[in-house]
Amino acid sequence: MNIGIFTDTYFPQVSGVATSIQTLKNDLEQKGNTVYIFTTTDPHVDKNTIEPNIFRLGSVPFISFTDRRIAYRGMFHALKLAKELNLDIVHTQTEFSLGLIGKFVAHSLKIPCVHTYHTMYEDYLHYVLNGHLLKPYHVKQMSKLFISGMSGVIAPSQKVYDTLSRYGIKTPMTIIPTGVDLSNFTQKIDTTTLEKQLHLTNCQPILLTLSRIANEKKIELLLQQLPNLISHYPDIMLLIVGGGPDMDDLLVQVDRLRIQEHVKFVGEVDHDHVAPYYHLADLFVSASDTESQGLTFIEALASGLKCVVRSSPYTDQLLNDPALGVTYQDPKQLAYLVIQYIDHPNLFDDPKPRKQKLYEISADLFGDQVLEFYQNSYKYFLRKKLANEPLKDGQYYDD
Numbered sequence: 001m002n003i004g005i006f007t008d009t010y011f012p013q014v015s016g017v018a019t020s021i022q023t024l025k026n027d028l029e030q031k032g033n034t035v036y037i038f039t040t041t042d043p044h045v046d047k048n049t050i051e052p053n054i055f056r057l058g059s060v061p062f063i064s065f066t067d068r069r070i071a072y073r074g075m076f077h078a079l080k081l082a083k084e085l086n087l088d089i090v091h092t093q094t095e096f097s098l099g100l101i102g103k104f105v106a107h108s109l110k111i112p113c114v115h116t117y118h119t120m121y122e123d124y125l126h127y128v129l130n131g132h133l134l135k136p137y138h139v140k141q142m143s144k145l146f147i148s149g150m151s152g153v154i155a156p157s158q159k160v161y162d163t164l165s166r167y168g169i170k171t172p173m174t175i176i177p178t179g180v181d182l183s184n185f186t187q188k189i190d191t192t193t194l195e196k197q198l199h200l201t202n203c204q205p206i207l208l209t210l211s212r213i214a215n216e217k218k219i220e221l222l223l224q225q226l227p228n229l230i231s232h233y234p235d236i237m238l239l240i241v242g243g244g245p246d247m248d249d250l251l252v253q254v255d256r257l258r259i260q261e262h263v264k265f266v267g268e269v270d271h272d273h274v275a276p277y278y279h280l281a282d283l284f285v286s287a288s289d290t291e292s293q294g295l296t297f298i299e300a301l302a303s304g305l306k307c308v309v310r311s312s313p314y315t316d317q318l319l320n321d322p323a324l325g326v327t328y329q330d331p332k333q334l335a336y337l338v339i340q341y342i343d344h345p346n347l348f349d350d351p352k353p354r355k356q357k358l359y360e361i362s363a364d365l366f367g368d369q370v371l372e373f374y375q376n377s378y379k380y381f382l383r384k385k386l387a388n389e390p391l392k393d394g395q396y397y398d399d
Helices: 016-030 075-085 097-109 136-147 158-166 192-197 219-232 247-257 275-280 295-302 313-318 333-343 351-360 363-387
Strands: 002-006 034-040 054-057 059-062 065-071 089-092 113-116 152-155 173-175 206-210 237-241 263-267 283-286 306-310 325-328
Touching (some): 002 075, 002 097, 016 034, 016 295, 016 363, 034 065, 054 075, 075 097, 089 097, 089 363, 097 113, 113 363, 152 363, 158 313, 192 275, 206 219, 219 237, 219 247, 219 333, 247 263, 275 295, 283 295, 283 333, 295 306, 295 313, 295 325, 295 351
Parallel strands (some): 002 034, 002 089, 113 152, 206 237, 283 306, 306 325
């Protein structure tokens, strides 16, 4: 198949969406398909750089997310390219500029258009005039409008699926968790160089959180619990990997709590180089309750790292055995759970749950499920086209 993926977010931007798309692209190509990425320009990519099968459209920073971008031109150029590439299907990964261009291209070429709904926008409304302009109702209407006319929607988790169902989405949907290229994380990694670089010792407890540093990740809750952990482990260290708009607020909090010696802000790390951080740490921790697919959680599991993260429908389903990790409702529970894992490092080492989970989160299974979804969506597209009317439930899967 010739597959066109349309996304506002792609490397070198650091995000779970960019990682998900690259993982899918690599696996689909390994299975004999050709994948073309239509995305935004990026200030870190020279305009003369040759990127095979990647097409960048002129863009500007996106309103409140200045580290994200939105295309302002290129619709007809994208259509011309798509015709020349003889696309079989369009797969949009954003509801904004490139998503709209993807829908236009698919409609013009009379080919199926499917969508992955990555972001729970109701959790991000505070970014627009502190939540005074947009309300959950607007998110519902925007989502229904964008998805209308699609041949299928991928929900990365049950949480996303339930949300779209609540919005009244009638387009055929399926749950396909984002996979991970396990080879980057399951292999043994020598972390000696990284330890020296970060001035750490191999005997001190190390906690890791890796995410965009922004309000919705609630990193401040991790910092609030750190003094309790310091009283048990005087040399404990929290590594915060990532960058974002709320870095200064966290630095102020660290000074106020006087925990400067126990927190290291590593900054953004290229995705190709994050694996050693997982292997260096003893536990992965998170206080975010907005995750719809939590790729960092999956990467931690693939690295053999147990997780202590905030409870949500997604994390409760992912971490269904203490050999993988645990979830908590109240941030005050975090310290207690971390202590249990650090004090009893070999108590929850049953290999079977991890082996099963690694298969469930593998890029190979991810790619297979997406290809099957493409085929079902193509059937739905043809039946809808022939029937010239909406299809009833069940017709989506009929041969």
